[in-house]
Amino acid sequence: MHEYSIVEALISRVAEEARARGAAGVSRLYVKIGALSGVEPELLASAYETFRERTVCAGAELRIERVAERWACSGCGRTVERAGALLCPECGRPARLVEGDEIVLERIEMEVP
Numbered sequence: 001m002h003e004y005s006i007v008e009a010l011i012s013r014v015a016e017e018a019r020a021r022g023a024a025g026v027s028r029l030y031v032k033i034g035a036l037s038g039v040e041p042e043l044l045a046s047a048y049e050t051f052r053e054r055t056v057c058a059g060a061e062l063r064i065e066r067v068a069e070r071w072a073c074s075g076c077g078r079t080v081e082r083a084g085a086l087l088c089p090e091c092g093r094p095a096r097l098v099e100g101d102e103i104v105l106e107r108i109e110m111e112v113p
């Protein structure tokens, strides 16, 4: 499953960071999941529960923040609502995705001795 490989990558990223900083443990992770990222936050959370045992994240809580999709005009930068055609009502140019497709490890709270 998609979410499992994301969790594996996430935990190894965290392990690297913890090693680099000489952390004794990790207490909390903050992850941002875009609405268009193709990741289900619930599935990610349950995959995390399965994988975190015996890793550096064993005692770490996972906080997931959902990020809504947001579009803006590629010409003038005006916000474009996701309704019908994704075209700017001002200048008619196509909209581009500003955020909403990301999977970001935003912050790690570590116990550094």
Ligand SMILES: [Zn+2]
Binding pocket: 073, 074, 075, 076, 077, 078, 088, 089, 090, 091, 092, 093
């Ligand atoms: Zn425009």
